[in-house]
Amino acid sequence: MYYLFDGTYLGFLCCVFESFERKETNIIPITHEDHQIDMFKDRRTVVTDNPKARRVQRGLQVRIGKAEATDFYRVFLSEDRKAWQASFFILCQIFTGRKDIRQHYGNDHVLYFSQVLKKVSRERHRMKAFIRFSKSADGLFFALVEPDFNVLPLISDFFQKRYADMPWLIYDMKRKYGLLFDTHQVGEVRLSPEETQDSTAPAVAIAMDERDELFQHLWKQYYTSTNIEARKNMKLHLQHVPRRYWKYLVEKK
16 A cells, blocks of 8 residues: 655654554555556555654654664655665564564665665765855855755754854755754755756855955865875775765865
């Protein structure tokens, strides 16, 4: 049976709740947008209910601990539908008493879950390392990114603590939303439908601080001066800094 939900993590947890409440097995959680009519499978719309989702989350934390429970949120942010199905399977196993299911790598779902979790964690780490801010004329520091996975929620606390005294915006070009910090709290911002007509760049004009170009030039000079040409190893370099990140790195322009 297909469980159609709204694409949020809370909605996903509600699918787990409904599955146990209705005693329905062989469930495939899927969004309304992804669902295609299948005459051989029934479908049920799952309405997101925050209290139900919180019950599932609390129950998960009691069984496996808060840290491991967070792993399911990280895998969900991969936006990988196969990983969602793997997560659903593992969650159902945990709630039926198999708390150690994640150690059974002979199971395809468990193995795939572990692989996706590593990929999301790696992308999260790279975003922390590769994000470069530019300064606008009004004092806002902004950065454009295009991560493979939806990792902005996973790096919010890091940048809030690291740059606690300056306003900043990290905008995800692929998913058309960003995180805005006003030196007090972090909020989510989205462009209007008119602004998102161009799929390659946000249709907003940002006036740059007149000194920003100078700072970028100084950073490029520092990067060039510290480079040792005789020890250049492009293969190793690409392993740590893949080409897809280069367009947002000042030193690579």
